[in-house]
Amino acid sequence: xxxxxxxxxxxxxxxxxxxxxxxxxxxxxxxxxxxxxxxxxxxxxxxxxxxxxxxxxxxxxxxxxxxxxxxxxxxxxxxxxxxxxxxxxxxxxxxxxxxxxxxxxxxxxxxxxxxxxxxxxxxxxxxxxxxxxxxxxxxxxxxxxxxxxxxxxxxxxxxxxxxxxxxxxxxxxxxxxxxxxxxxxxxxxxxxxxxxxxxxxxxxxxxxxxxxxxxxxxxxxxxxxxxxxxxxxxxxxxxxxxxxxxxxxxxxxxxxxxxxxxxxxxxxxxxxxxxxxxxxxxxxxxxxxxx
Amino acid sequence: xxxxxxxxxxxxxxxxxxxxxxxxxxxxxxxxxxxxxxxxxxxxxxxxxxxxxxxxxxxxxxxxxxxxxxxxxxxxxxxxxxxxxxxxxxxxxxxxxxxxxxxxxxxxxxxxxxxxxxxxxxxxxxxxxxxxxxxxxxxxxxxxxxxxxxxxxxxxxxxxxxxxxxxxxxxxxxxxxxxxxxxxxxxxxxxxxxxxxxxxxxxxxxxxxxxxxxxxxxxxxxxxxxxxxxxxxxxxxxxxxxxxxxxxxxxxxxxxxxxxxxxxxxxxxxxxxxxxxxxxxxxxxxxxxxxxxxxxxxxxxxxxxxxxxxxx
Numbered sequence: 001x002x003x004x005x006x007x008x009x010x011x012x013x014x015x016x017x018x019x020x021x022x023x024x025x026x027x028x029x030x031x032x033x034x035x036x037x038x039x040x041x042x043x044x045x046x047x048x049x050x051x052x053x054x055x056x057x058x059x060x061x062x063x064x065x066x067x068x069x070x071x072x073x074x075x076x077x078x079x080x081x082x083x084x085x086x087x088x089x090x091x092x093x094x095x096x097x098x099x100x101x102x103x104x105x106x107x108x109x110x111x112x113x114x115x116x117x118x119x120x121x122x123x124x125x126x127x128x129x130x131x132x133x134x135x136x137x138x139x140x141x142x143x144x145x146x147x148x149x150x151x152x153x154x155x156x157x158x159x160x161x162x163x164x165x166x167x168x169x170x171x172x173x174x175x176x177x178x179x180x181x182x183x184x185x186x187x188x189x190x191x192x193x194x195x196x197x198x199x200x201x202x203x204x205x206x207x208x209x210x211x212x213x214x215x216x217x218x219x220x221x222x223x224x225x226x227x228x229x230x231x232x233x234x235x236x237x238x239x240x241x242x243x244x245x246x247x248x249x250x251x252x253x254x255x256x257x258x259x260x261x262x263x264x265x266x267x268x269x270x271x272x273x274x275x276x277x278x279x280x281x282x283x284x285x286x287x288x289x290x291x
Numbered sequence: 292x293x294x295x296x297x298x299x300x301x302x303x304x305x306x307x308x309x310x311x312x313x314x315x316x317x318x319x320x321x322x323x324x325x326x327x328x329x330x331x332x333x334x335x336x337x338x339x340x341x342x343x344x345x346x347x348x349x350x351x352x353x354x355x356x357x358x359x360x361x362x363x364x365x366x367x368x369x370x371x372x373x374x375x376x377x378x379x380x381x382x383x384x385x386x387x388x389x390x391x392x393x394x395x396x397x398x399x400x401x402x403x404x405x406x407x408x409x410x411x412x413x414x415x416x417x418x419x420x421x422x423x424x425x426x427x428x429x430x431x432x433x434x435x436x437x438x439x440x441x442x443x444x445x446x447x448x449x450x451x452x453x454x455x456x457x458x459x460x461x462x463x464x465x466x467x468x469x470x471x472x473x474x475x476x477x478x479x480x481x482x483x484x485x486x487x488x489x490x491x492x493x494x495x496x497x498x499x500x501x502x503x504x505x506x507x508x509x510x511x512x513x514x515x516x517x518x519x520x521x522x523x524x525x526x527x528x529x530x531x532x533x534x535x536x537x538x539x540x541x542x543x544x545x546x547x548x549x550x551x552x553x554x555x556x557x558x559x560x561x562x563x564x565x566x567x568x569x570x571x572x573x574x575x576x577x578x579x580x581x582x583x584x585x586x587x588x589x590x591x592x593x594x595x596x597x598x599x600x601x602x603x
Binding site: 091093230261264271 | 346393396401403409416536570572574578579583586
């Protein structure tokens with residue numbers, strides 16, 4: 001009973017951490033530009049796929065990690081420079097469609113380049129499971145949780161204790177006012193795309209030894225990250241982390257206790273319920289619109 | 292309102308009448324039927340995206356409901372195909388209304404999220420309820436019969452779909468020009484302003500969303516009968532994106548643009564068949580380039596170029 005529950009909880013938290021990283025990515029871009037980046041999931045996929053590629057080339061793990069985060073970050077910046085910046089101030093529908101276009105291009109290129117096979121990455125430190133009260137925990141899960149926790153702390157420090165971080169926050173509150181006090185808002189946009197792509201890619205690399213990866217995993221992972229961001233209240237950093245963990249845990253519990261066939265439907269049922277009953281998310285404040 | 296907007300309709304009728312006599316073989320006739328089916332769906336979706344300024348990322352879900360109603364109800368329960376089709380359409384409309392009512396009180400991205408979630412749930416259900424739907428492998432669909440007369444050949448289907456297309460274009464042009472249509476255009480321009488002059492914003496948006504879901508469901512049924520086979524891919528996220536792409540390329544808020552978008556993108560996979568594997572890249576690139584350089588879409592952009600200062 002308890003063992004079963006713990007088992008579901010462990011797997012839920014592990015996947016949830018990936019969703020949390022993706023949700024943080026959505027939040028960063030949304031705050032800087034009010035764009036919902038539907039290509040976020042492709043960065044998760046890119047991270048995993050590139051890590052596999054670099055690992056097969058025989059590079060050491062730290063180099064694999066670094067490269068598989070750096071390349072998606074560059075791709076993220078390219079998307080921002082080539083596709084988002086030229087249409088500054090466009091309508092929501094236009095921006096959504098552009099990021100969907102970007103995601104199709106990224107996914108299609110990877111499919112042509114690396115094929116449609118499923119790939120796996122060796123776990124960072126062995127596959128010997130750890131036994132906790134009858135449930136088993138993979139060492140890779142600890143890596144996922146540990147690194148996610150580190151990233152969250154680092155982000156908190158960045159946004160609260162550094163000038164650059166505060167500049168980004170200021171831009172998300174009021175772009176014009178931020179420009180007036182001398183903040184380079186196009187740098188903020190640049191940084192938010194780079195950081196959010198890097199966060200997504202990191203999540204993708206960490207989870208690949210557990211769930212494997214292929215060219216098309218980005219759609220589902222991205223959409224679930226998006227659900228997590230909305231559950232936490234779009235634009236709220238802490239909410240994104242809690243939302244990610246919550247979506248992961250509910251999904252694992254649902255798969256375990258209700259139906260594993262409908263596992264992927266659970267986050268989307270959740271989003272419909274949240275939109276109906278708590279449209280600002282669990283942590284979103286009340287908002288008013290200026291005319 | 293001037294009558295010239297209807298010239299396009301007369302042109303369309305002429306093209307549709309002549310087309311079956313000039314196409315070299317059935318391959319092109321089949322292509323024409325699929326273009327017309329897509330055009331009707333896209334016109335409905337465009338009323339939502341172009342006129343109400345809302346985006347549906349789960350429209351293929353409604354197609355799926357219609358298609359599977361037409362497949363499952365006659366096959367497992369012996370229903371008449373027409374009853375099955377209407378039941379599917381009513382179910383889609385009801386679902387759309389249920390989802391849209393609370394959502395449209397909100398602004399921004401929320402309908403996109405809700406429709407996306409809805410579409411994915413429908414698709415997962417279709418894949419999993421294999422005892423009814425055949426699961427991921429899909430299922431055959433029984434032929435459509437009207438008054439004891441079975442619609443079977445490509446040519447018969449062509450006339451049915453062509454007539455529906457003309458009706459849809461005519462109906463949409465009238466709708467846009469009606470008080471309902473003017474209210475829709477107003478709320479796309481400025482929601483607050485239209486509220487101030489007494490337009491019930493939420494109600495109009497719900498109505499147009501329900502209408503587009505109904506029309507998508509009917510066309511889902513018709514595609515299912517026409518192809519004679521249906522699989523969950525028909526209702527997946529990528530198909531929803533394809534439909535949005537057609538709207539965007541042809542031109543938002545343009546009825547004729549919807550037809551152009553549907554024709555171009557239905558032909559595209561045939562044209563790209565030689566570049567196996569590159570379809571996704573091409574699709575994405577076209578979407579992005581179109582939005583960056585021609586945010587209003589093909590038809591409105593060209594129309595503006597040819598009739599400078601001569602607003603329709």
